[in-house]
Amino acid sequence: MxxxxxxxxxxxxxxxxxxxxxxxxxLWIRQVQKPQDLLQPVDGVAxxxxxxxxxxxxxxxxxxxxxxxxQIGFLLLIGPNHDTPLDLTPWLAVASVVMLQGPMIGIFWLxxxxxxxxxxxxxxxxxxxxxxxxxxxxPLFIMLLPLVWLSSMLWxxxxxxxxxxxxxxxxxxxxxxxxFQAGGELLPILLLVAMAVIVAPIVEEIIFRGCIYRxxxxxxxxxxxxxxxxAFFALLHGNLMSFLPLVVVGILLARVYEKSGxxxxxxxxxxxxxxxxxxxxxxxxxxxxxxx
Numbered sequence: 001m002x003x004x005x006x007x008x009x010x011x012x013x014x015x016x017x018x019x020x021x022x023x024x025x026x027l028w029i030r031q032v033q034k035p036q037d038l039l040q041p042v043d044g045v046a047x048x049x050x051x052x053x054x055x056x057x058x059x060x061x062x063x064x065x066x067x068x069x070x071q072i073g074f075l076l077l078i079g080p081n082h083d084t085p086l087d088l089t090p091w092l093a094v095a096s097v098v099m100l101q102g103p104m105i106g107i108f109w110l111x112x113x114x115x116x117x118x119x120x121x122x123x124x125x126x127x128x129x130x131x132x133x134x135x136x137x138x139p140l141f142i143m144l145l146p147l148v149w150l151s152s153m154l155w156x157x158x159x160x161x162x163x164x165x166x167x168x169x170x171x172x173x174x175x176x177x178x179x180f181q182a183g184g185e186l187l188p189i190l191l192l193v194a195m196a197v198i199v200a201p202i203v204e205e206i207i208f209r210g211c212i213y214r215x216x217x218x219x220x221x222x223x224x225x226x227x228x229x230x231a232f233f234a235l236l237h238g239n240l241m242s243f244l245p246l247v248v249v250g251i252l253l254a255r256v257y258e259k260s261g262x263x264x265x266x267x268x269x270x271x272x273x274x275x276x277x278x279x280x281x282x283x284x285x286x287x288x289x290x291x292x
Contacts, residue, residue: 013283020145027143044258045125047218048211054118055215058111062207065103073099090188097195101203108206123210126261136260137268144252145276148245155244168240196278201270208233208250209257209266226254249273 050058073095088096111119128136162168208229216225230250234243257266 009283013280016280016283017149020142023142024144024146027139031143044222045123045214045217045261045263046121048121048214049218050118050215052219058107058119058211061111062104062107065107066100069099069103070096090185090192094188094191094195097192097199101195101199104207105203108211123206123214123263124261128260128262128264130264133262133264133268136262137256137265137272140256140260140265141269141272141276144256145273147252148248148273151248152242152245158244159241193278196274197271201267201274204233204236205253205257205263205267205270208236209254210263213254213257222258226251226258229254 077095159168212232213225213229216228230247233250234246237246253266253270256269257263
């Protein structure tokens with residue numbers, strides 16, 4: 001009887017996950033023994049009491065800017081007479097990310113530049129250096145990542161039950177995930193990786209934690225503000241399959257931001273999460289490519 005070949009990518013993925021679990025358990029034990037070991041207590045980040053009108057104007061301006069940028073961008077890319085749905089290609093995905101992230105951070109910069117009385121102010125109560133933010137965020141990411149895995153397993157179970165009851169239909173994973181798994185032209189794939197690991201963490205942390213969370217904090221207590229900002233964060237990604245895990249990620253990012261007092265720590269945490277997720281997609285994609 002012929003022995004089946006070892007699935008090296010799956011073994012590697014399993015070892016990585018085991019390493020994270022063991023490291024997370026160690027960090028949790030150390031945290032219990034020395035509660036201030038990973039995060040020195042701070043007063044938190046400052047709330048952003050700009051009022052509902054100014055906040056609504058800022059969010060509406062971002063939505064309009066994204067809509068206009070996408071309309072102009074797709075008009076330039078595909079032309080005015082293209083009626084059939086387009087397949088998502090790596091280059092189209094790059095353009096889509098730019099037309100989403102660019103207008104949001106552009107409106108935020110313009111608001112702070114021209115209306116400093118309403119929208120200025122530091123995003124951090126503690127100014128960490130680049131390397132210090134990295135050192136604070138990395139153990140926190142390792143410690144908290146299993147909570148995201150747990151929420152993902154629970155959410156998958158809930159969705160399976162709902163599908164069995166006929167309450168929801170089967171659905172596809174996020175298009176970008178499918179695109180990464182399929183591979184393709186190297187340059188746009190590398191650009192997408194750079195955007196996922198560098199651009200998206202910076203833009204999304206500034207908008208969702210630096211703006212939305214701090215504003216919600218000015219209107220309600222901490223936990224509801226963290227949960228609501230996490231829900232908004234998950235809704236932006238527009239995929240039911242990953243909704244609850246992304247809510248949990250959003251809540252954890254808000255808590256990391258609050259406890260560290262630094263937007264830089266939240267950005268690093270977000271970058272670690274995206275980089276690890278892409279690495280696992282790449283590894284499992286290698287497994288799928290191996291002849292069984």
